[in-house]
Each structure stands twice: as C-alpha cells, then as structure tokens.
Amino acid sequence: MxxxxxxxxxxxxxxxxxxxxxxxxxxxxxxxxxxxxxxxxxxxxxxxxxxxxxxxxxxxxxxxxxxxxxxxxxxxxxxxxxxxxxxxxxxxxxxxxxxxxxxxxxxxxxxxxxxxxxxxxxxxxxxxxxxxxxxxNLADHINGEKWLASPSHDPQEFARQATALIAQMVGADVMHLDTWAANFMVPADTSCPLQVIDFENCLIGTRGDAAAALGTQFGLLYRITLQRFISEAEFDQLVMDKCPTAPAARDTFLTSYAHAKQHSMSRKEVRQIVLSGRVIRT
The missing domain is CATH 3.30.200 (Phosphorylase Kinase; domain 1)
Structure with missing residues (x-):
C-alpha cells in the first residue's frame, strides 16, 4: 500500500x-x-x-x-x-x-x-x-436533481431532509462543500434517509468554522438547485430553526448563508469562507 x-x-x-x-x-x-x-x-x-x-x-x-x-x-x-x-x-x-x-x-x-x-x-x-x-451501489436510489424534476415529488420535503442531513454532517465535523441536489441520493423507500455522496471536496475534523459551513452549504443548495422549486422565503423559514443561537456564530451563519445564496463561488472561495469563518466581499 x-x-x-x-x-x-x-x-x-x-x-x-x-x-x-x-x-x-x-x-x-x-x-x-x-x-x-x-x-x-x-x-x-x-x-x-x-x-x-x-x-x-x-x-x-x-x-x-x-x-x-x-x-x-x-x-x-x-x-x-x-x-x-x-x-x-x-x-x-x-x-x-x-x-x-x-x-x-x-x-x-x-x-x-x-x-x-x-x-x-x-x-x-x-x-x-x-x-x-x-x-x-445505491441501485434503489435516484439523485436529488432527477428526483426534483418529477412534478409528483415534493421539493419542500427534499429540502427538509437535505438541510437536516447537512446539519447532521456539520454536527459531526463533516463539511461537504458540494451541496447541490445531485449529491443527495433519494431512496425508493421514502421511510429511509437520504444518503450523501461525492466527498472529494470536503473538510473533516475541526479545521472549519461550523457556522460558516452550515450557512454556506444551505446557501449553495438553494442557489444551485432549490431556487427553481421553492421560494427564497420558504427556504429561509426552513433553515432558520437550524441557525446558531450564540450571537457571533449567528452573525457568521447569516452572512455566509446570504452570500452563498446570492453569489456564484469557486471551490477555492467556498473553502476559504468555511476555513476562515469570514466572507470577503470583492
């Protein structure tokens, strides 16, 4: 080896x-x-x-x-x-x-x-x-992008499960930096949880800022995918119950969340925000 x-x-x-x-x-x-x-x-x-x-x-x-x-x-x-x-x-x-x-x-x-x-x-x-x-092999799963394309599927339910999984990952010090819908696999059996894939762009451990990671991942998920399916107000309401309560962490979360929702970012920029806990506006 x-x-x-x-x-x-x-x-x-x-x-x-x-x-x-x-x-x-x-x-x-x-x-x-x-x-x-x-x-x-x-x-x-x-x-x-x-x-x-x-x-x-x-x-x-x-x-x-x-x-x-x-x-x-x-x-x-x-x-x-x-x-x-x-x-x-x-x-x-x-x-x-x-x-x-x-x-x-x-x-x-x-x-x-x-x-x-x-x-x-x-x-x-x-x-x-x-x-x-x-x-x-997740043969009985479909990626979230394809799942959302079906009019019979509920995008709010996907958003609830995906944001809960993001919060679970951040709580375990797993910061997945490519949180678009295709990286969440939806099972045919809806009683089973989503699964997440493609960890090549990820920080694991305590290197990153948890509040910045949470806000950035939520913002990326909305901007890249979910803005086509649910309103911004609906998504904001969904994620606010996962917002940190400590003032400094809350401010970091809200700033990074708003930035990720509104701006296209390179992988390098996403990584820098999560590592530093700061959004550098250009």
Whole structure:
C-alpha cells in the first residue's frame, strides 16, 4: 500500500494483486473482486478519464469509480503522497480526498455508501496511473436533481431532509462543500434517509468554522438547485430553526448563508469562507 495511505490498512486488510493492479479490501474475496475489476476496466479506453458505474455480474451490488491519471506531476503527487499547492486548494488529489473523506464520514455516522475496497494501477516505472474506489451501489436510489424534476415529488420535503442531513454532517465535523441536489441520493423507500455522496471536496475534523459551513452549504443548495422549486422565503423559514443561537456564530451563519445564496463561488472561495469563518466581499 502507498505509504501515506497506510492508516487505511486496518480498515482494508485484505490485499490482492494482478499484474500491476493492486486492490485493498474488507472481504476475503479480494482476488475474485480484483479479477472482475480488471475485466471491467479493460473494456474502457484508457483515455477515458473518469468512470462511475455499477459493477458487472455477481458484483452488481457494488459501484465502481475510477480516475485515470495522465499528467506526470499528478502521478508523482499520487505516488509520493504530496499535497497540492495552497493556490489549488491544498490537500491530496481529488480521488484520494474522496476515498479518505468517504471512509471518515461513514465512521462518523453519516449516511453514505460504505467503501468496500480501493486500489490503483501502476506504470512500469511504479507511478500511480489510475485510482479506483468500490462502494455499495445505491441501485434503489435516484439523485436529488432527477428526483426534483418529477412534478409528483415534493421539493419542500427534499429540502427538509437535505438541510437536516447537512446539519447532521456539520454536527459531526463533516463539511461537504458540494451541496447541490445531485449529491443527495433519494431512496425508493421514502421511510429511509437520504444518503450523501461525492466527498472529494470536503473538510473533516475541526479545521472549519461550523457556522460558516452550515450557512454556506444551505446557501449553495438553494442557489444551485432549490431556487427553481421553492421560494427564497420558504427556504429561509426552513433553515432558520437550524441557525446558531450564540450571537457571533449567528452573525457568521447569516452572512455566509446570504452570500452563498446570492453569489456564484469557486471551490477555492467556498473553502476559504468555511476555513476562515469570514466572507470577503470583492
């Protein structure tokens, strides 16, 4: 296992290797899973940068995400565990961030598909050329963007559940910074909770400001998606009961919430607001 990922060894203790393809899993059938992965990935052009699809045949209950790494700088960072520059947001490469964050979010009780295995392909020279993640397949779910497109569905109910899940994540020090509707998976059984996916842009732990994170995530959800389905006044009423009561935190929440509702922001700006707890108006 790559040295900077060794903390995951206790969670994924079963190892398998096929040619230059390495897999680390939870289950005893890692070798069989690796053979299936190798077969499925070989059907795709190596130039296809990202794959996100259900696995084939006996592993249809699992979901595969794969990222092909072409640039030599990115390959070097992935292989050596180097972080990106602060100008580019810091942290590891996105595929690695998603793996680490998804595992930690699940450990903190966040409803998200459980990671079953992960692995990578190496070049002849030993550089990482592809990283893949295998998780539970939410086959009986639909993403929130598609769910909201149906006139028979209640957007206010989705908004209530999504904002409650955001508040749960922030309470567990999980700050998901891509809170648009497609990252919330709605189950066919409406008595089951929403699940959240795609943790590549996420802060976990106490690095961020909770009030800024809460306000920003609510604002992003409304501006990117929900403004097409419910009024601003309705959404404001929905989130105000989740507003912090301490004066300083309340002010931070309201400022970041209003800013995120009204302004298009880059990932870097969103991250800076959550980390600093301040909105810098330009």
């Amino acid at each position: 790559l040295s900077y990922l060794k903390e995951l060894a206790k969670i994924f203790p079963v190892q398998a290797q096929l040619h230059r393809m390495h897999l680390f899993g939870r289950e005893a059938d890692a070798e069989q899973l690796l053979q299936s992965l190798h077969k499925q990935l070989s059907h795709h052009s190596h130039d296809k940068r990202r794959i996100a699809e259900a696995m084939d045949d006996q592993y249809a209950h699992l979901f595969l995400k794969s990222a092909v790494i072409n640039g030599w700088r990115t390959r070097m960072r992935l292989t050596l565990g180097l972080r990106r520059s602060e100008r580019k947001g810091g942290g590891y490469e996105r595929a690695v961030e998603e793996l680490i964050n998804a595992v930690q979010a699940h450990q903190r009780g966040i409803p998200t598909p459980r990671i079953i295995a992960f692995g990578y392909n190496l070049t002849v020279m030993g550089w990482v050329s592809e990283l893949f993640i295998v998780s539970e």
